[in-house]
Amino acid sequence: MAAYLQSSLSVRLKRLTRLTGLFAGLLLSAQVGNAAPALEPGPAQPLKGIGGAEGGPGYQAVADPGFNLQPRDLIFSASPDPDLKALIKGAMGPDGEVRLEQAFLERPLRPSGVRWKAGRFYSDIGYPHREHPAQWGYTQGHVPYGFLKKPFHLRDTGLQLTWKAEASYHLRLGVEAFQGESGQLNRFDGKEVLAGAGLGRQAVGRYGEASDGPRLYTAFAEAAPPLGGPHRLQGSVFGILDSDRQELRYAGSPELQQGSYWMAGTSWVYSRNTPTAFGDGRLKLSAEYLHAEKDLEVAYHADEPGLVGEDRRRTEEAYSLQARYGFSPEVNADVRFDLVGLVSGLRTEGRDQTATHLALESTWSPTEHSTLRARLTRDAGERPGPRSSESRFMLRYSLDLGHFGGDFL
Template sequence: MLKHKVMMAALSVAVAAPQAYAADKKEQKELAEIRAEIRQMKEAYEARLQAMEQRLQQAQADNAAAKAQIAAIGAGAPAAQAAPASAPIPTAGAAPAVAAYVETPVAPASTAPTGGANPASNLFNPNISMILGGTLQNLKQDTSQYRLQGFAPSGGEVGPGKRGFNLGESELTMAANIDPQFAGQLTFSMSGENEVSVEEAFVQTRAMSNGLNIKAGRFLSAIGYLNGQHAHTWDFVDAPLAYQAFLGGQYKPDGVQAKWLAPLDQFLEVGMEAGNGTAFPGNDRNKNGAGAVSVFAHLGDDIGNSSSYRAGVSYLHTGAEQRAYEDQGLTNSFSGKSNMWIADAIYKWAPNGNPTNTNFKLQGEYFRRKESGTLNYALETDAAASGNYRSVQSGWYLQGVYQFMPTWRAGLRYDRLSSGSQRIGLIDSGALAWSNLPILEAYNPSRSSFMIDYSPSEFSRLRLQLARDQSRPGVTDNQIFLQYIMSLGTHAAHSF
């Protein structure tokens, strides 16, 4: 019996020993893993602490350098040139925040002298940027015959341009703060025909209170929506037909502009402009004071976390004296008043306000112009004649652009004009027939456009655009555009 009990005890020990060993092995492994995790956490913590110490040392060094730079400026020494990053050709819509409506200042932090400095010092440290653009155009119709039927030619940027390769418009911009009160900007436009012109040259205030801002010189007017944007920021190769017919491409007055930004949670901006009136639909009338006046108001806000909008209304009053245009080899002209209303709206969507990957933009504008005065026919010929003229004409466009990938966008646009009602005294009296004034004969031009573009970075863009243009009766122009837009240098951010 005793022998049996001893054998059973030995058997139990033999069975339990491996199990105990296995349990101990598992426990040792778990302890090793815990020690490894503690060691990793300690190493990570020490690395973060070291990085924070390095950042602190860098910040202290930068602060010392900044103080030294300020001291150098105060002593009259040149400051180191700043080169802030910028995004002149955004690949995505602006995030839906009210702040996005406010135009970014034209220059970096002021280099004007501060306390104790020589007040006469004015260092020139500008942002300098260049936009290079070009197109390859395949047009079915002869562009020398192009016209917007029912509308007197503006003499501006009208039509699709020339066939084949075209250098397009290049821009050179210099912008800087003048002193704590003023900033300035100069933009040269260089055409493919070797013509250089001043597109913008203005000074504007920087430190006025109560949301007021004043600009003086030549500038892109704030009427409408698209007018205030440089051509390289447009979503399509060319301007809508309404801009070509009513503004000659873009309205750029020489004068003064005043804007007031209301102190509200929503974006509310009102303003007015007074210019010399030489820009189409006006012309040079050799007149003192303001030859053109415009007023505008813009309202915008967020819609939830992913959407935003801006809507506006504008009014432009100007006049013309012998505003000439060519028709059948004869020179005709208009003298009188021109009044125009513009309504604009834009809606932007981006998931949770982040437009990096996908976003959508819908915009449109409506124009209505009324002109009254005198139509002069066949100037400087024996057939010269004059009569009353009155017209009410309108036009609109609607476009949508969808960014479906971080670097790819596609868009559709539809344009339409209405020549409306025209009362021409020379025709009503029987002195002339419509065959004498064929350009003015009633018609409703239209155009449909599709585009897709690729932007490998915020500084470059390649675009393909297809259009079906029906600006003349019985004529359809199928158009293909290949465009490149490249940006060099620093550039202020664009408005909403």
């Protein structure tokens, strides 16, 4: 069950509004196939995104089998004056604990077309990345984004500057500077990890502290031509730079690697909208490509000091293709294919360094606020041992009160 509740409150003759939500879903799951043994007791290890081949966060499902009360949003926004926007967003878990997700101020610099945002917020890189989980047409997120902190989103504390053209077409440019606390995307293991690995006090003192922030930077550009009618097309390009990266590896003995990390990507989405409800005759096609490179070198080796200075470079690529079609006012069908792979660099012995994910999903919406989803997935690769595969079937029913937003452009 999902609930999106709306409230309003006056603040200095302006308004404090937004929505709150709790989500509980019923998910019945069955598995078949040749699943590899897990690293720990439990289900087979899931697919991972870029960076996952070298220890990144796993590819996580939105809901586990059985009954779920998932964290959902508590959002408050204020407009102290016509131009200034303030937003605070938290996520409430099943235990009632609220965790801060976003807190920022945003304001345009008139008449330049420039807008600034400061605080803790989600990055605007890529169209799929900006989709909230409540807007996903799938029960799981994008495999290529499995390397980002929290499920499939880059969220950090920083400053954003954007510029939007005042024209008949859509053109938006932006840059962001973040402190650098986004997990695997800008990994820095630090003194606690180094000390726990048995590095000496001198090495921990020398390499244990990250440089002063900001350490993570992004830039993006997006454009949409005025096609007219029901057709819409939007393309974007973006880049990410982690200027201070540190990874502790084990190859018989601890090896500390330091350097930088960058990623570039492009995403494209086309949609054909129709005026009927629930997506009758609607079509949405999207594609995304990511290219990531780690430029690291050995900074410390416990047993072989002669390795210090050697390159440890890696290159990874990821692709994602999606399609959605509305067969009737109540029924939508989706298909998605994701591929993540290590193109070059050090490989983990005994492991396949590529992963694929194929998903077929059908959605039936008997009412405006209820959804029944059937999903069949096929995952292959990216697990210990020989290349393995796993198939899953999932059935989920959800009920919401209110809306979170549209599924189409």
